[in-house]
Amino acid sequence: GNSVTQMEGPVTLSEEAFLTINCTYTATGYPSLFWYVQYPGEGLQLLLKATKADDKGSNKGFEATYRKETTSFHLEKGSVQVSDSAVYFCALDRRRALTFGSGTRLQVQP
């Protein structure tokens, strides 16, 4: 079946540090891939997406590249801010529904 595996958190970084959150997936066919973010006290929001191999999704300084050969969709940001503190979820679509990873909590310290 389809599944998503994310690195466990929490990830604690200082402001302006480089961020990588690893995500790998198992799926039949060629799913679309997503990163969702959940800020404290708020609902899930779509951060970025990629729909086919080698696509790069980007938003708010975050990037992720759809790597079919390694079945990965790692999230990166060159310089994190305190306001990026949140829980990040990697997800893939599965016949219209999303399959999520377990989430990675990011804490950015000033």
Next chain:
Amino acid sequence: GAGVSQTPSNKVTEKGKYVELRCDPISGHTALYWYRQSLGQGPEFLIYFQGTGAADDSGLPNDRFFAVRPEGSVSTLKIQRTERGDSAVYLCASSSQGGTRGDNEQFFGPGTRLTVL
């Protein structure tokens, strides 16, 4: 514009009771999804509606769970004979069109936190 809304925001009930959770999708969105999120986990798919019909209910854990969307807009998730293991945050999402790769951007509501004592 208005996003997805869910009521109630919190629901506390006793084991064995019946509960209903409501979701109001974004106006005009034809696809509606229910997910369940346990503490420290990602959301898990329960059921997906396209219009009034349930297109995929493969995520419902057992026959105590049922959902309806009679007019293709508001949806209600119904849980009979609640158990302590049903305690979780129940999330609703909607999208403008279900199932199209790349266009399946789902907009999530704030969730209903269900606690079964």
